[in-house]
Amino acid sequence: MAASGRTAHPEVIWARPERAARGPRPAHTRAEIAAAAVRVADAEGPEGVSMRRVAAETGCGTMSLYNYVPRKEDLYELMVDAVSAEYDLSAAPSGDWRADTLALAGQTRALMHRHPWLPRLMSPAHGFSPNALRYLEHFLWVLEPLDVEGGTKMELISMVNGVVSTYVVNELSEAERARTSPFPPGQEHAARMAHLARELSGGAYPRLAGVLGAGFAAVDLDAQFERALGRLLDGFAPGRAGGCQSASASSVTLKENRSPR
Amino acid sequence: MAASGRTAHPEVIWARPERAARGPRPAHTRAEIAAAAVRVADAEGPEGVSMRRVAAETGCGTMSLYNYVPRKEDLYELMVDAVSAEYDLSAAPSGDWRADTLALAGQTRALMHRHPWLPRLMSPAHGFSPNALRYLEHFLWVLEPLDVEGGTKMELISMVNGVVSTYVVNELSEAERARTSPFPPGQEHAARMAHLARELSGGAYPRLAGVLGAGFAAVDLDAQFERALGRLLDGFAPGRAGGCQSASASSVTLKENRSPR
DNA sequence: ATCCCACTACGTACGCCGTACGTAACTAGG
DNA sequence: CCTAGTTACGTACGGCGTACGTAGTGGGAT
Numbered sequence: 001m002a003a004s005g006r007t008a009h010p011e012v013i014w015a016r017p018e019r020a021a022r023g024p025r026p027a028h029t030r031a032e033i034a035a036a037a038v039r040v041a042d043a044e045g046p047e048g049v050s051m052r053r054v055a056a057e058t059g060c061g062t063m064s065l066y067n068y069v070p071r072k073e074d075l076y077e078l079m080v081d082a083v084s085a086e087y088d089l090s091a092a093p094s095g096d097w098r099a100d101t102l103a104l105a106g107q108t109r110a111l112m113h114r115h116p117w118l119p120r121l122m123s124p125a126h127g128f129s130p131n132a133l134r135y136l137e138h139f140l141w142v143l144e145p146l147d148v149e150g151g152t153k154m155e156l157i158s159m160v161n162g163v164v165s166t167y168v169v170n171e172l173s174e175a176e177r178a179r180t181s182p183f184p185p186g187q188e189h190a191a192r193m194a195h196l197a198r199e200l201s202g203g204a205y206p207r208l209a210g211v212l213g214a215g216f217a218a219v220d221l222d223a224q225f226e227r228a229l230g231r232l233l234d235g236f237a238p239g240r241a242g243g244c245q246s247a248s249a250s251s252v253t254l255k256e257n258r259s260p261r
Numbered sequence: 262m263a264a265s266g267r268t269a270h271p272e273v274i275w276a277r278p279e280r281a282a283r284g285p286r287p288a289h290t291r292a293e294i295a296a297a298a299v300r301v302a303d304a305e306g307p308e309g310v311s312m313r314r315v316a317a318e319t320g321c322g323t324m325s326l327y328n329y330v331p332r333k334e335d336l337y338e339l340m341v342d343a344v345s346a347e348y349d350l351s352a353a354p355s356g357d358w359r360a361d362t363l364a365l366a367g368q369t370r371a372l373m374h375r376h377p378w379l380p381r382l383m384s385p386a387h388g389f390s391p392n393a394l395r396y397l398e399h400f401l402w403v404l405e406p407l408d409v410e411g412g413t414k415m416e417l418i419s420m421v422n423g424v425v426s427t428y429v430v431n432e433l434s435e436a437e438r439a440r441t442s443p444f445p446p447g448q449e450h451a452a453r454m455a456h457l458a459r460e461l462s463g464g465a466y467p468r469l470a471g472v473l474g475a476g477f478a479a480v481d482l483d484a485q486f487e488r489a490l491g492r493l494l495d496g497f498a499p500g501r502a503g504g505c506q507s508a509s510a511s512s513v514t515l516k517e518n519r520s521p522r
Numbered sequence: 523a524t525c526c527c528a529c530t531a532c533g534t535a536c537g538c539c540g541t542a543c544g545t546a547a548c549t550a551g552g
Numbered sequence: 553c554c555t556a557g558t559t560a561c562g563t564a565c566g567g568c569g570t571a572c573g574t575a576g577t578g579g580g581a582t
Contacts, residue, residue: 006542010442010449012456023558024548050539061561063541072540124434128457133466140468150472159489162427163420170419173385181271188271195273196389205394207401211411228420235492267571284529285577311568322532324570333569 013074014129026067033058033068034082037075038115045179046117049075076121077129083115084131089138093145098233100142101156105164105229112168116176119165147238156236163232167225274335275390287328294319294329295343298336299376306440307378310336337382338390344376345392350399354406359494361403362417366425366490373429377437380426408499417497424493428486 018030036057041049051072055062069075087107093100112118126132136157143153174189181188200209279291297318302310312333316323330336348368354361373379387393397418404414435450442449461470 010444010452012453015452015456015459020558022550022556024550024560026559051541052539063543063562064560066541067559124431125438125453128453128460133460133469137466137469140472144468150475154472155485155489158427158431159424159493163423166419166423166427170385177386183271191271191276192273192386192389195276198276199389199394205398207405208394208398211401211415214411224416228416231496232420232493234496235494281529283527283579285531285579287530312570313568324533324572325531327570328530 011070012128013069013077027064028058028060028068030068030078031082033065033075034078037079038082041079041117041121042115045176046120047180049079049117051075076123077126080118080122080126081129081131083111083118084129084135086111086114087131087135087138089134093142095145097143097146098237101139101160101233102226102229104139104142105160106225108161108164109168109225112165113172116172119169122165146236148236152236156233159232160229163229167228171221272331273389274330274338288325289319289321289329291329291339292343294326294336295339298340299343302340302378302382303376306437307381308441310340310378312336337384338387341379341383341387342390342392344372344379345390345396347372347375348392348396348399350395354403356406358404358407359498362400362421362494363487363490365400365403366421367486369422369425370429370486373426374433377433380430383426407497409497413497417494420493421490424490428489432482 019026033054037049037054040053040057044053051065052062054075055065058065065075069078127136139157140153143156146153146156148156177188178185196212199205200212203209280287294315298310298315301314301318305314312326313323315336316326319326326336330339388397400418401414404417407414407417409417438449439446457473460466461473464470
C-alpha cells in the first residue's frame, strides 16, 4: 500500500498540519517554500514557477516538494497567501469607510505592482487562505459604518478587487508583454501601434479614431485610478451628500513600499 | 537560408495577409483554425488547447499550424476574435447610453458563459483585433450621448469589461474548479466549505462569520449583475440623481477636460 | 512555355513540464 | 525494541511548444 500522504482526496492545504504526527522532521517549511516560489516569480515571471525550479530554489529534490504541496495549484495558493501577508492592516478603521477602502485598494495595487504575477495566479477559490481571511475581516471592519446588507458588502469588496485587478493588469500589460516577448523591447508594441494606425486611417472606425487620435499622453495614472474607484464607490454610497470629491490623494499613492523581506 | 516565413520579427497577426502572394494555396483558413480551437476550448477547457490538439481538430499536421499562426499566443488572439464575432451590434444605439451599455455588458456576460475560457485567454493586448475594433466603435457610438471626454469613455469601457469579467469569473469559478478537479464533483467544494466553517467557528473573524453566516442563498444573479454594473455607471453619469448627486462628479470631469494632451 | 524559388506541409527531435511510483532512511508510539 | 507511517528523492512517462530539415507545389518573371 502506498503511503497515506499519497492517497488522493480533496483537501484544503490550510487544513493540513504543517508537521505530521509520526515521521521525521521535515527539512523545510511551507513559508520557506512559498518564499522561494515568490522569489522565482518576482524574478522570472509566473511562467518561471515550475516544481523543478522552486525545488532548486528551496534547496531540495524536485519530488520532495510534493511532501509539502500536493499539487502545483496549491503552490499558487501558498504564494498568494504569502504576499497577502504584506498587507498592513495594523491601523484601525478611521470611520471614513470610503477613504479606508481607497487606501486598501491602493495597498492592493501596490502589492500587484511589486508582484505582477499576482493577478494571473489569484483565483476566487483562494478566498479562504489565512491572510485572505485576515484581509476580509479587516475590510468588513472598514465597511462597518456603511449601512448596507452584508451580502452587498461582500459584493463591494469583490467589485473593488476586480476593478483594481483590471486596472493594474491594464497598467502593466505593456511591461508584461515586453518581458515575455522574444523580440527587442518596444518593437512588438511599435508593430501593434503601426497596425492600429493603419486600421484607423481606413475610416471604418471614425469614433475610435477620434478618441484615440486625441492622444493618450500625460495621464496621471494615480489620479485616474482614484477616480475610477471613486466612481465605483459612489454607486454604493446610500444617499451620500456631495462627498464625491473626497478622494484625498494622500491615501492611495504607490509610495507605500513596505516589503517585508 | 531559412524560408522568410520563419524569420522572427514582431508582427501583428492581423497585419499578415491570409494568403501569401507566391506559394501554393493553403489547405485551411484562419477562420477554420480559430473555429477548431474554439471547439476544443469549449469542449475541454483552455488547458485542452494545444497545438497538437488543434492541429488534429483542424485535420492537419501539428507543425503545419505554424504556417498560419507564428506562436501559440496568436492562436489565442484568433480565438478571442472569433468568439467576439458573436456580438450582435446590428441595432443602432437607442439614445439611452446607460441601457445600451447594460445590454452590451449583458452580451459580454452571455458570451463568457458560452465560452468560459474567454476571461482567461483574453488580454488587454488583444484590443486591436478586427472584431474588437468593431466592438469598441459600437460602444463609443452607444456612449455618444454621454457628455464626457473621450479618454473617460475608454476608461468606462475598460471598467465595465473589467467588472463583467470579474463578475463572470466569480460566477463560474465553482463550475470551473469542478471541471478541473480530479475528484468527484462537489467534494472539493465541500472540503473548502468545511474548512471555512471550522475557521469561522474559532471566533477570530467575527464580522466575516456574521456576514457569511447570514446565508448567501437565493440571490438573484441577474439582478445582482445589473445592480453592480448600475452602480459603476452611476459613478460616470454627470449630475445623475441618486448616484453622486452633487456637481462634484461633473466638476472632476470638467477639470479633466482642461487637462493637457 | 519555362524556370525559379517563395511558400506549404509535415516528420523528427529537443528540452521543458507535472507528477506517478519505487526505494531507502528515519522517527515516534506501542 | 519494533514497526508503521513519513520524509527524501531518483527514475520514468506522457505531453507540451517549437526549431529545423526536407519534399512538393504553383504563381510571376523571363
